[in-house]
Amino acid sequence: MEPSKSANLPRNMIENSMFEEEPDVVDLTFPALDPDEITYEPRSSRLLVRGLGENDMDEDEEDCESSARLLGMSFMNRSSSHRPSSSPYTRQSPSRSCSRPTARTMVACVLFLVIVASMTMVLYFLPGCTFTKDGCPKRNKTTPLELVYPLATNGELFPWTQLRLPQSVHPLSYELTLTPDLDNMTFAGIAVINMSVLHNTNRIVLHGLNLNISNATFKIGDGPASNVTVLQYKANQQIAVKFTEYLKVGQYCVLTLTYSANLSSTYDGFYSSSYTDKSGTKHILAATQFEPLSARKAFPCFDEPAFKATFLIKINRKQNYTTLSNMPQKIVALDGLFQDEFERTSVNMSTYLVAFVVANFSPISKNVSGTLVSVYSVPEKKEHTEYALEAASKLLEFYNTFFDIDYPLKKLDLVAIPDFLAGAMENWGLITFRETTLLVGKDSSPLEKQVVASVVAHELAHQWFGNLVTMRWWNDLWLNEGFATYMQYLSLQEVFPELQAENLFLSVRFRVMDKDALISSHPVSTAVVTPEQVEEMFDSVSYEKGASILLMLNAYLPGEQQFRKGIIQYLKQFSGSNTETNNLWDSLTQNVSEMMSSWTSLKGFPLVSVSRKGDEVTLTQEHFLLTPANASHTSSLWEIPVTYVNDSCSVGTFKVPESVKWLKLNYQNTGYYIVDYGDDGWTALINALSTNVSILTFEDRASLIHNMFALSRQGRVSFRRVLSLLNYTYKETETAPVTEALLQLNNIYRLLEKRQEFDLMSCMKTYILDHFGALMDNQTWGEEENLSKQELRSALLSMACSLEKENCTQSANDMFKQYVSNQTRRIPGDLQQVVFSVAAQSRTDWLILYDMYKQSTVDAEKRNMLLGLASTQDTQLLAKILNEGLKGDVIQTQELPLIINTVSRGFAGYLFAWDFVQVNWDRLIEKFLVGSFAIQSIIKSVTSPFSTQAHLDQVKAFFSSLQERGSQMRSVQEALETIRLNQLWMERNLSTLRELLTKIQSQPQKEEPGVSH
């Protein structure tokens, strides 16, 4: 509600409210882009990327630029040599020359088109007021609204109406004393909050939720403390103190609150967790998870990221516990209980980064450049902590150098918490992890180590991106998460090249594009206000799209170090403070701000269509949406740094000789866009690949497969065309293209299964085995050291076994039997899931596996066992595993989203899982919170198998019945759109598929590219 600025209020009150009501965040997202509200000119009249071949631009760069400007754009061109060892996310040094391709190396011509016109157009269509601090005038000017204050719990008026806190008082420091009682699952606290007054005000409003405040005192400066009444307004999770006298600008004051609360039984706030050791003894512990909005459940605070302060934390504990917090421990004093006092934080930090743990963990430690790095786990898993310590030490040194700023604290703890929902949490100096993302055995495979190293790399990057420099508000969460995700891949490439993170990064880029092509997606920077909206920002758009556009930017910027220099500049300039997206672009170079803001402020991504006439290449862009009906409504235009590679080379222009046979855009898929080459362009690429696979990098081949399936899903290309591309895969042996093709085919196979198209499934099975059978048969079942080969083997064999390819299931069963008889013979990590999934299909073996699960203390293996258990097709056992996941004794509830996902894939379980989610919805949102990543994942898992109107209606009816318990979630919109798309795809392609697959089944042809229309 917007309070009126009417003159009914006393003068000082008006000034006061002017200060307070005006948010200090100028929202740079573009609400006016709502297609329903603006009339755009028809798309066809806007040419964005035009074939530069129309202009004679191949002489030199200057001519090119001037000609390009005539078209309303500027561009730069650059060529770079393709080095087979290069990764898509490290800068490649540009080379000005372009040599003929040889058998082994190929020359990539990289052309960057910067379409200045596009942003100008976007700006042009926005009403001018969008960019002013006042925003657009309110429509209802004539009837000013009364400022209506809500009622606090005690019946008095609560002095604040908004979800965001007023800016008049800022916290400087907190002193927290906490006394957790793990026997009774409660805790008591005293919070002493020092504040400074920035604007005259007669109220202090801060956050607090489910805290029973028993006493509150307030004092100004060194004056006497007096009792005050604390008002609580639960709906906004706020508390407030009202004053009769105004607090004056420049005053310092102290609010002291004594309170108690229950330890949370969910995964956020100050929550209790437990584990049972090998001897069967149950241990209780307590830990925190505050991001994004749960610090307020543990102590009263200004719980917004821009209210940074220092923290001094004391925890009273029993003798048999130890405690950890952000800072090193200073004193242990005895006062009935032990009191652990931690040093005051040497840095100003946001509340969501505060953390403490009360447990009895044991550490291993190492000194790294003046920082004591320790890894903690439950005592019996101590032997699994070494790899994490080694990884954290190396990565800490890497980041200290890369960012040119030393990690600012004296210690860095990495703690594996037995029941923990997120993958990990970057609390400053006290990073908390799931056990599966921190603990690996000495003999673990590279794939298992990759998981740990990736998560550690991500969380360590946050110590700079997020902790040192923090987004001002959650609308720019990507500044934390996109960066940490990008740095995670970049640092792994540098520090642990043997972990081959490039395949992983490539596939996550494909997956986020699949999601981002939905109408229900959102821009990277999105306005958020409510707690549910904030929770929803933790999705792949903030993480993986954020990382993808940073990769694109790094590939675009000239020179090895440009990107790095820019982020060093950014970190140094904003160290200790808060930022918005534009602060980052401004730190990089003058030029990227316009280009990059199209990627952060617009929803989705472009489809670039290529057409060639003679030597002219024409590129056009449009918003790529899977639901085509609405495509004409959007007028989003991006500045796309276009790159390309072809079989010849022509530097400096987008005019390619007629003799050039094929052309592939988005070299190594570093750009966040997809490409349609048109009939002739696709045919040329398909022909070229069928002759020689290695003319394109593996990233390029994988991206062709991904783009082709996306275009087919949208209806732009026929499924016939998809299959003609896949014909080349007989010769494909690289991990990324094979796994992408298998994933896409498997998606279709699973949809057919749910529609009970058993004949078609059998055709599809023949098709898959025909194309990949030989490669499947080539896989071995022994230890494999190469990580990329592990990934390939794992994908191929799990597909083979799920299609019940006989030699696969036989080998898996044999391996399981050997393992049961002699558990010292470890199953290679990458094969565990395949082996356990096959075994779990027999009821006897399922029960054996279930017992082994209960006994196992190796977390990665345990997870694979669980994936096996959840893949059974026995409905009684499915019910058991789902219910155990909800109960949380044998199987920790943190695993429930994973169980639901696995159960939903199977034919026996998908309806069952949907039913389970509906019946248990209230328990699920109590445990995981509306909008959270876990809930998003659960909704996606149970609804994505559907492709019929009946199921669409069911899903719609269920979620709309929820109202405030989740009906407004974006993931519900995504689910409905996905079902509609599945439905549409089936209607469109079922008959073609039947015709094509039956033909293929009757006469398999191997070498023919077979392009036909």
Ligand SMILES: [Zn+2]
């Ligand atoms: Zn993160």
